[in-house]
Amino acid sequence: MKKTLIGLALAMTFSAASALPITGSIESGDGGMYATGGWDSGNAELSWSVSESDGRFTYVYHWMTKSKALSHIIFGVSDTFTSGNVLSGTTSGWELGTWSTQGNSNPGIPSPLYGLKFSGNDTDETFTIVSDRPPMCGNFYAKDGRDGGQDVYAYNDLFSREPLDCMGSGNYAGYVLVPDTKTTNRVPEPGTMALFGVGVIGLMLRKKTKSA
Numbered sequence: 001m002k003k004t005l006i007g008l009a010l011a012m013t014f015s016a017a018s019a020l021p022i023t024g025s026i027e028s029g030d031g032g033m034y035a036t037g038g039w040d041s042g043n044a045e046l047s048w049s050v051s052e053s054d055g056r057f058t059y060v061y062h063w064m065t066k067s068k069a070l071s072h073i074i075f076g077v078s079d080t081f082t083s084g085n086v087l088s089g090t091t092s093g094w095e096l097g098t099w100s101t102q103g104n105s106n107p108g109i110p111s112p113l114y115g116l117k118f119s120g121n122d123t124d125e126t127f128t129i130v131s132d133r134p135p136m137c138g139n140f141y142a143k144d145g146r147d148g149g150q151d152v153y154a155y156n157d158l159f160s161r162e163p164l165d166c167m168g169s170g171n172y173a174g175y176v177l178v179p180d181t182k183t184t185n186r187v188p189e190p191g192t193m194a195l196f197g198v199g200v201i202g203l204m205l206r207k208k209t210k211s212a
Contacts, residue, residue: 021051022135024177026156032173035154036108037147038068044154046142050135050177056087059129059179063120068144068152070120074099074106075129075178076113076139085179086116089130094118099141107151109141111160115178131179138178 025047026032028040035044043066051058063070077085083096099105100112118127139159144152158174 021049022177023047023049026173026176028154032157032175033154034157034159035152037144037150037152039065039142039144039152039154043067044142046140046154046176048177052134055132056089057131057134057179058089059131059135059177061127061129063125063127063142065123067123068147069122070125071143071145072117072119073125073127073142074113074115074117074140075127075176076115076141077179078133078136079114081114081133081179085131085133087130087132089128091118091127091129094129104151106141106143106153108153108155110155113139113141115139129179133179135177136180137175138180140176140178 027045028035029042
């Protein structure tokens with residue numbers, strides 16, 4: 001049992017040391033993304049990379065589809081996120097607000113989404129968010145026009161469900177890494193997790209010495 005716990009603590013220490021940068025992706029067709037029209041059945045993918053430097057977190061999102069150009073995409077953020085959390089280097093033209101169906105602007109969106117909205121006009125788009133806020137597992141929504149009379153849109157499978165603590169690779173199917181403003185549901189800082197792992201190991205070794 002002690003060997004198992006020590007191994008777990010070591011694993012936490014080593015994985016935390018590589019907590020950032022984080023990469024991940026989801027795609028339509030049982031890949032963590034629900035999509036309709038020309039974006040379904042593996043025809044749409046959203047990938048991301050999150051890095052940190054001097055307290056600035058850079059989120060780079062790559063949206064790619066095989067057909068039907070993007071109209072706009074929304075990345076959800078925490079409800080206390082403000083425009084002041086958006087730093088220079090962010091893709092221009094962003095809008096922060098609460099987005100719902102609003103007529104036919106966001107058809108099929110599961111529930112209102114508070115987040116950063118960016119416009120698009122191609123099947124291959126890249127968006128960057130630079131923020132002072134670390135990542136959490138959250139939501140996204142994307143839209144085009146229509147395909148054969150059907151609205152074309154996409155969102156993560158676990159949209160509006162309780163977020164996960166984002167540890168490890170950050171590639172949890174059904175979620176997207178987005179900026180957070182809370183102390184929960186966030187990627188632990190590598191130093192904090194490393195110290196925690198070392199502390200657990202030390203505590204267990206101390207108990208082992210006393211019982212010897």
